[in-house]
Amino acid sequence: MTTLPRPTTTLTADDARRIALRAQGLLGAPDRRAGVRGVLRHLGAVQLDTISVLARSHELVPYARLGAVGRKTVEAAYWTDTHAFEYWSHAACILPIEEWPHFAFRRRAYRNRPHWHHELPEGAYDQVIKQLRAEGPLTATELGGAKKTNDWWDWSGTKVAVERALMYGEVVCVERRGWKRVYDLAERAVPAELLHDELDDSECVRRLVRLAGESLGVGTRADIADYHRLKGEQVDAVIADSGLVPVEVEGWGKPAWADPAALATPPRGRHRTTLLSPFDSLIWERARTERIFGFTHRLEAYVPRPKRVHGYFAMPVLAGGRLVGRVDPAREGRTLVAKQVTLDGPKAVPAVAQALFEAAAWVNCTDVRVERVDAPELREPLGRELAGLLG
Secondary structure: OOOOOOOOEEEOHHHHHHHHHHHOOOEOOOOOOOHHHHHHHHHOOEEOOOOEOOOEHHHHHHHHHHOOOOHHHHHHHHHHHHOEEEEEOOOEEEEEHHHHHHHHHHHHHHHOOOOOOOOOOOOHHHHHHHHHHHHOOEEHHHHOOOEOOOOOOOEOHHHHHHHHHHHHOOEEEEEEEOOEEEEEEHHHHOOOOOOOOOOOHHHHHHHHHHHHHHHHOEEEHHHHHHHOOOOHHHHHHHHHHOOOEEEEEOOOOOOEEEOHHHHHOOOOOOEOOEEOOOOOOOOOOHHHHHHHHOOOOOOOOOOOHHHOOOOOOOEEEEEOOEEEEEEEEEEEOOEEEEEEEEEOOHHHHHHHHHHHHHHHHHOOOOEEEEOOEOOHHHHHHHHHHHHHHHO
């Protein structure tokens, strides 16, 4: 077992919180010149999800950092000029194309996987590759059909084959079209200098551990492993050589590692006030969110309606470097509807109003309607703040 050096730096819980916010691009001036592509590179992974309320999660992530960047601009930034690819990281994620070689370990693991949920029909794999070579890029529907029935899990042989090819790295998702994956051969979609699986597993994992540490600023072993869904023992094997440095964070009670660049200068600057997607990398790991912000959050989209506490797609509100409430949004025409609002006391009212106002403008809504506030006495102050902003 590798003997790790003892921490020589102790951080307060507030230090760690601010370091995490800056590392996630939510403290300090945003790099607008780098834009959405800069956000993707800075975070290392942007999670995808099917749910769309205000917008899809991969649109909400750059919005939270840059403000009202156009939604078409977001899509173009991800998918134009082979800038990114979609693969399994924290979940299904958009990843910077330069990280393609560092997922070789995962592609190899999929190729060596003995059991699969879906059976691969004989000849289907070769047929998909042949068709993409002749006609691509194509969706699964264009390849011959995505599903056998209307059940989401009942994939056709074609869909099984093309998804297997994506996991193996022979096929790449080059964009989403109407939320459908568009597939092409990796040999066409990935720049030649990156199209290789030459790096061994240790080198791949070491790179992803370093990237996770940079994107988190500071994190525990579990935080770092979770970012790209590595195993704890994989992290243990490379952490000493990753370039991250051991630190102690007051109140965490667990060993932590930090990006040395994050320790070099104190985190200062303007805090963003914004709604956050539940799939935002600042908060996608519940235990870390509770530890850093004292904020318990659970996505309730898959919870039966009678058991929901905060709403279908409750979005935490970030303000002043804290999570100060949550909003479950919807849209009716050009009205943003706050179906349910939870506020962390009266001081949160202006921030939540500002976050709602800005989000409404971003999605071309001209009005905001609040339906329910968990603290009824704050409903009138929130309405008054919104009225002032909406004019």
